[in-house]
Amino acid sequence: MSVVAGSIASALASIVGHEGVQEDGGARARFAIDGLAPRWVVRPAALEQVGRVLALAWDAGLAVVPRGSGSALELGAPPARVDVVLDLRGLDQVLEYNPDDLTISVQAGVTAGALAARLAPHGQLLPLDPPGAARRTLGGLAATNASGPLRARYGTLRDLLLGVRFVQADGVVTWGGAKVVKSVSGYDVPKLLVGALGTLGVLGELTLRLHPMPDAEAAWLASFRELAAAQAFVARLLDSSVQPSRVELLNGAALEACGAGPAAAGIAVSIATAEAAVRAQGETVALLARAAGGALTRLADGFWAAYERAMAPDGGVLLQVGTLATELATTATEIERAVAAALAGGRATVTGCCPLGSLRAWLPGDDVAAVGTIVARLRAFVAPIGGGVVIRRAPAALRAAVDPWGPVDAGRWALMRGLKDEFDARRVLNPGRFVGGL
């Protein structure tokens, strides 16, 4: 069987209504992915409609790109094909919230900002703070596994997503996980979908684990004359009973971008707990910082908001460099050197989550050859410790020329390709954008 091409538009309209389908040039250009304009922009108003759109796409062999707020479209390789952009912002309902359970079920188009507003009166939060989170959708945050400084204490959506309703490539609406905080009933399907960039299913509804808002929070910046000293401070901090909620590394350029410094490196530490404990732990942080030769300053309340803004400039190239907590200084130094060498003395802005060794590097240029050289050099540097480099954001031309994900060993690759072959044999979902061109 095949579908009459001319009837696709009317079929889409019969699923989501005429107002839910756009095919004029303006809309197609606005929703282009890496310069590739879709033939249709479809905005479903219910999960059931997503299922029917995908069933149609599956039968007609259309490529579908799920889209939330559009803030992470520069992640991944440019798509191989784009027929339909599925604008999921219409799925913006909170489905179930019982504060006593510390869980909430929402549609995937709900933004983290809208969620936070709903939770705040109950003294609860979803502890997820990647740059620009407030306007990003939860579906998008999950699909890209985005995270920020709070990851040091709370983990990522991998740890916060309890259950998920998603639509398989052929349109079948499917549920994985549970709506309670603890479940081992069957395979942990939600984990498979976090960070999968919508290539195994389109996220429709998410059940999330919430946390109580801490009573009080304070932050300090320990500044150092060299990265190695900052590293020594991190080692002392991790081997202490201090329980920080954020421990961020800032290199010299990052300190300047936040209006702090000048110094070679800083470690921003945030303690969030009962008020008396914030004070007591702050004293321990001060002792540890001084012992490592650092200068400590108390940060103003608005620091993390300013930090978030500084870490989310428009455009540019952002790398995520996976390393170890013990290799923060060596890796950050290597990033600085690689960037200075390839981009004519340019300075990289390096930040990252210290306990997890997860670094971010903003590059001061987007020359394809230069960035390619930097990425190759950094991949070679972290490979021996099992690390990797992912291009989280860059212009399309760059991501077309330089593999944004990096190599995956043969064993894991066989399983990943097996998953994609099983669940999206027709390559309907986001074709070409994920690891290895999946």
Place this chain on the structure above:
Amino acid sequence: MPLSPGLVGALQQILGPDGLVLSREGRLVYECDMHTFYKGAPDAVALPLTTEQVQAVVRLCRRERVPIVPRGSGTGLIGGAMAPAGGVMIGLNRMDQILEIDLPNRCATVQPGLINLRLTRAVEDRGWFFAPDPSSQMVSSIGGNVATNAGGPHCLKYGITTNHVLGLEIVTGSGELVRLGGKVVDRAGYDLTGVAVGSEGTFGLVTAVTVRLLHVPEAVKTILATFPSMESASEAVSAIIAAGIIPAALEMLDELMIQAIEAGIGAGYPKGAAAVLLIELDGPRAEVEAQGERAAQICRERGALDVRVARDDQERALLWKGRKEAAGAVGRLAPAYLLQDAVVPRSKLPLIMREVLAIAERHDVQIANVFHAGDGNLHPLILYDDRNPDELARAKAANEELLRACIAMGGTVTGEHGVGLDKAKNLPLQYADADLNFMYRLRGIFDPDRIMNPGKLLPSHPACGEGFRPARPRLPEGTWV
């Protein structure tokens, strides 16, 4: 079906004389896990010492389509590490080495047979611990914890095993040795580690695990509160959480359980106590002090008969003693019991406890309760006399009804024990055909011939069969030519 002589010979070649159990009495030791209800002895038990041996055994069995059942310490509660279809059991308890401790990077890599508590013992003098603490932690293996995604009393704050696994080395059902995840947390691609944890040996066998270690908290505070009713205790649980306090553990015992413990060890619970709440807080000292006071105050406000705060480690051990003796104390109430592991949303605790009483009455059985109240994870023990088939039938009926009640309240079939053979049949209560079919296909990626731990986790159900496809959404009229 007995193993072919060729296969047995090849197994002997791979494993050497001490590495293979073939005798009937030897194999019977492996016929069940702690859920002794389900019995099935394997045709042979392989006891490898190396990853290479594991891989060689899997490849051999795959060639002959012989089922493989992984086993750690055999302390599971779900009919997981037993061989209903015979085949080769691979016991991993001889692979019990700590391969690397890397405290600066807060992790360790261990072999699957390592006993859970031995890892903590190896690092505690330097101030570190491994968080997952199933009640069996003195005997259960980390490989088994990974397979079942085990929990424990302290997972309320720290999460279950999956939250502490960074990487796995596994031999898949297709005989491939693959490394998933690792010390570096940011990786490109699907989270294969995340989906492999809790797969109960149906994807393959874990041959090495990299786990997160945590720094011991500065202070621990243990509070024991007794209540005149389950309701008031349940309300205290909700109020503590609502006050923004996430204790490390929040455990509850009911009246029948209290009586059994008193009759046994005499934990000194006050007269008239119908519920005991055990609250443990850990973290920075000032935080623990502030939250401990608040939690104790909440208990008093909710009508606690008695609130005791442990002043030192000795008193702390005393308060925990009753809770830890619970499983043994049940033996004084009845010769046998069915243990349930369902979860309800925390706010439904008072409701489900009323339902438990009603179910016990309807089926004329006794149900004792000891459970992880903080996360709504119930462990009702449905008592029966195994010499009386009628009692067993009533216990089973009560069990089934209880599960359905939990699911109807938005809960789940198992919170921390796993599915195994025991609960596979219950998964359709919780999952639709499409959901089950997705899981069935997912398993096939890792174990294409479905030789790994057959009969476990996935139910015998049409949606878990080759060729089944769930109903797809209807296409609009006129779309077809």
